Amino acid sequence: xxxxxxxxxxxxxxxxxxxxxxxxxxxxxxxxxxxxxxxxxxxxxxxxxxxxxxxxxxxxxxxxxxxxxxxxxxxxxxxxxxxxxxxxxxxxxxxxxxxxxxxxxxxxxxxxxxxxxxxxxxxxxxxxxxxxxxxxxxxxxxxxxxxxxxxxxxxxxxxxxxxxxxxxxxxxxxxxxxxxxxxxxxxxxxxxxxxxxxxxxxxxxxxxxxxxxxxxxxxxxxxxxxxxxxxxxxxxxxxxxxxxxxxxxxxxxxxxxxxxxxxxxxxxxxxxxxxxxxxxxxxxxxxxxxxxxxxxxxxxxxxxxxxxxx
Amino acid sequence: xxxxxxxxxxxxxxxxxxxxxxxxxxxxxxxxxxxxxxxxxxxxxxxxxxxxxxxxxxxxxxxxxxxxxxxxxxxxxxxxxxxxxxxxxxxxxxxxxxxxxxxxxxxxxxxxxxxxxxxxxxxxxxxxxxxxxxxxxxxxxxxxxxxxxxxxxxxxxxxxxxxxxxxxxxxxxxxxxxxxxxxxxxxxxxxxxxxxxxxxxxxxxxxxxxxxxxxxxxxxxxxxxxxxxxxxxxxxxxxxxxxxxxxxxxxxxxxxxxxxxxxxxxxxxxxxxxxxxxxxxxxxxxxxxxxxxxxxxxxxxxxxxxxxxxxxxxxxxxxxxxxxxxxxxxxxxxxxxxxxxxxxxxxxxxxxxxxxxxxxxxxxx
Numbered sequence: 285x286x287x288x289x290x291x292x293x294x295x296x297x298x299x300x301x302x303x304x305x306x307x308x309x310x311x312x313x314x315x316x317x318x319x320x321x322x323x324x325x326x327x328x329x330x331x332x333x334x335x336x337x338x339x340x341x342x343x344x345x346x347x348x349x350x351x352x353x354x355x356x357x358x359x360x361x362x363x364x365x366x367x368x369x370x371x372x373x374x375x376x377x378x379x380x381x382x383x384x385x386x387x388x389x390x391x392x393x394x395x396x397x398x399x400x401x402x403x404x405x406x407x408x409x410x411x412x413x414x415x416x417x418x419x420x421x422x423x424x425x426x427x428x429x430x431x432x433x434x435x436x437x438x439x440x441x442x443x444x445x446x447x448x449x450x451x452x453x454x455x456x457x458x459x460x461x462x463x464x465x466x467x468x469x470x471x472x473x474x475x476x477x478x479x480x481x482x483x484x485x486x487x488x489x490x491x492x493x494x495x496x497x498x499x500x501x502x503x504x505x506x507x508x509x510x511x512x513x514x515x516x517x518x519x520x521x522x523x524x525x526x527x528x529x530x531x532x533x534x535x536x537x538x539x540x541x542x543x544x545x546x547x548x549x550x551x552x553x554x555x556x557x558x559x560x561x562x563x564x565x566x567x568x569x570x571x572x573x574x575x576x577x578x579x580x581x582x583x584x585x586x587x588x589x590x591x592x593x594x
Numbered sequence: 595x596x597x598x599x600x601x602x603x604x605x606x607x608x609x610x611x612x613x614x615x616x617x618x619x620x621x622x623x624x625x626x627x628x629x630x631x632x633x634x635x636x637x638x639x640x641x642x643x644x645x646x647x648x649x650x651x652x653x654x655x656x657x658x659x660x661x662x663x664x665x666x667x668x669x670x671x672x673x674x675x676x677x678x679x680x681x682x683x684x685x686x687x688x689x690x691x692x693x694x695x696x697x698x699x700x701x702x703x704x705x706x707x708x709x710x711x712x713x714x715x716x717x718x719x720x721x722x723x724x725x726x727x728x729x730x731x732x733x734x735x736x737x738x739x740x741x742x743x744x745x746x747x748x749x750x751x752x753x754x755x756x757x758x759x760x761x762x763x764x765x766x767x768x769x770x771x772x773x774x775x776x777x778x779x780x781x782x783x784x785x786x787x788x789x790x791x792x793x794x795x796x797x798x799x800x801x802x803x804x805x806x807x808x809x810x811x812x813x814x815x816x817x818x819x820x821x822x823x824x825x826x827x828x829x830x831x832x833x834x835x836x837x838x839x840x841x842x843x844x845x846x847x848x849x850x851x852x853x854x855x856x857x858x859x860x861x862x863x864x865x866x867x868x869x870x871x872x873x874x875x876x877x878x879x880x881x882x883x884x885x886x887x888x889x890x891x892x893x894x895x896x897x898x899x900x901x902x903x904x905x906x907x908x909x910x911x912x913x914x915x916x917x918x919x920x921x922x923x924x925x926x927x928x929x930x931x932x933x934x935x936x937x938x939x940x941x942x943x944x945x946x947x948x949x950x951x952x953x954x955x956x957x958x959x
Binding site: 330374375377379381383384385389394399510514517521559560563567569573577589 | 605657709716718719722723724726727730731733734737863866867870901902905907908909910912915916921922923924
């Protein structure tokens with residue numbers, strides 16, 4: 285245990301924590317936008333898996349990480365259109381159709397991986413990008429400014445998302461549609477068009493989250509995400525539907541994951557204890573959900589399809 | 595289903611396989627001959643137990659996607675029992691194994707129910723997390739205290755238990771196939787779920803809680819208690835599925851692949867698909883499970899014939915869920931519209947023209 289409490293190891297763990305928080309953060313920010321407009325998307329996990337596979341495969345074939353990122357986004361966006369049609373046009377029950385999307389993503393990503401790749405082949409993932417000047421700062425520089433590009437993107441998206449939701453006309457429409465779609469509709473705001481946009485963006489971010497996971501690990505395997513997407517949904521509750529809160533939650537989960545990983549590397553936990561430590565994120569999620577359950581302020585129209593004249 | 599089959603054909607084409615050959619292999623592998631039919635029934639057995647249990651949860655208004663975890667905990671409970679008392683005679687040990695399996699599943703399901711009722715935790719998220727925890731517990735036990743002593747001696751350390759007591763083997767049914775008692779138990783339990791839901795006061799309470807929680811509360815029922823109960827029933831069914839997967843398996847042991855899939859073959863998820871396809875009715879879930887069991891068996895045959903991984907079926911199952919839920923809502927809306935138009939037609943007798951059903955179907959809701 286004493287090996288863990290040295291400056292270099294702790295700094296490395298913190299840096300890894302921020303890196304591992306990125307997939308949670310990207311997915312949870314997308315989910316926040318969707319939920320603020322009244323749409324619950326439980327298919328995040330499936331979309332993440334598809335995005336992760338798309339990014340992995342594109343990078344494996346072309347050796348272009350950038351293309352991988354673009355494919356991840358595109359796959360997510362495409363799934364967003366599908367989910368939009370299902371929940372908005374067909375008005376399907378959001379909880380169960382999300383599960384359908386999850387099972388679809390779980391199966392399809394595994395199918396394509398087995399068929400197109402077969403044996404796990406590592407790829408060169410995202411390299412670190414040191415920010416000039418800031419990266420030279422002692423300690424802080426190592427932790428915050430020697431990260432891969434998607435880490436910066438994810439954390440810059442936090443203020444961007446806050447601004448979008450709270451300071452733009454579109455954000456106002458999103459909030460109106462999520463709270464009282466009838467009132468928004470009577471003022472000429474298209475409820476479904478707004479929701480199509482939030483679902484599209486939200487799913488694209490979920491695809492990007494999957495891409496960040498695959499490109500960070502440099503590998504794909506069946507069920508690569510192992511609950512990341514569902515935890516991201518829980519983080520939206522934890523963060524009380526606010527980007528900053530979501531960021532705080534993501535960092536908690538990133539740090540816990542980094543700690544677990546570091547302990548395994550240092551040999552502090554071995555064999556059977558590794559399984560116990562492997563339960564941490566799931567147990568933590570349940571505890572977090574219990575703690576925030578009294579929280580009010582969920583969008584009033586969450587999961588409620590909009591029908592004019594009701 | 596048809597739409598999913600069409601999309602499946604397109605996917606086969608994209609993957610460079612002939613869809614006709616693929617589907618022919620699938621149908622033959624699933625239904626061709628007694629042996630294949632028996633295999634389909636065996637594959638359907640856990641789906642039916644999970645699916646029928648899930649109808650109870652759904653009818654009570656809660657979504658139980660913790661089937662995977664409940665199967666695993668049920669399997670662990672029954673395995674521990676059989677390891678503790680291996681010499682109990684067969685006619686006692688087999689029912690006891692089912693009882694303990696049901697108990698384990700009920701405990702795991704009940705936790706999600708209690709979290710939902712008394713701590714306000716979304717049951718979809720809690721059941722997914724409980725699945726992850728159950729997998730870790732299983733891997734922990736099978737790499738540690740429950741590992742086959744023979745594996746430790748040989749040093750191969752494959753994570754599975756020893757061959758469990760023969761007194762707990764599910765008896766093979768007469769007829770020369772591999773069908774065993776588990777299939778009978780699954781069908782009987784599905785009927786039991788039907789009786790529970792539609793022929794008992796308890797079932798009425800459960801369904802009332804699902805249909806209108808506020809009215810049920812007003813009528814003096816404890817909706818919270820009903821939610822916990824529904825989760826326990828649903829979990830018990832999944833736990834029994836775990837028992838059939840251990841004591842009806844060819845190895846007669848509890849095993850894991852070390853990853854997230856373990857030994858369940860995703861039955862906890864595929865069972866949901868079967869239940870939805872069966873219209874969330876326990877009895878209709880019987881043929882629906884058989885269909886999906888057959889699909890899974892056929893998919894393996896297809897994999898051999900046209901080299902397309904059987905994971906295709908999982909992907910298609912996801913689409914079936916989406917389509918079924920989508921069309922369910924659309925049908926319900928059409929039904930409401932038609933009913934309203936009929937009512938309006940009755941109220942205005944001056945309007946001599948009977949409402950055209952096609953027009954009703956096309957009218958905006």
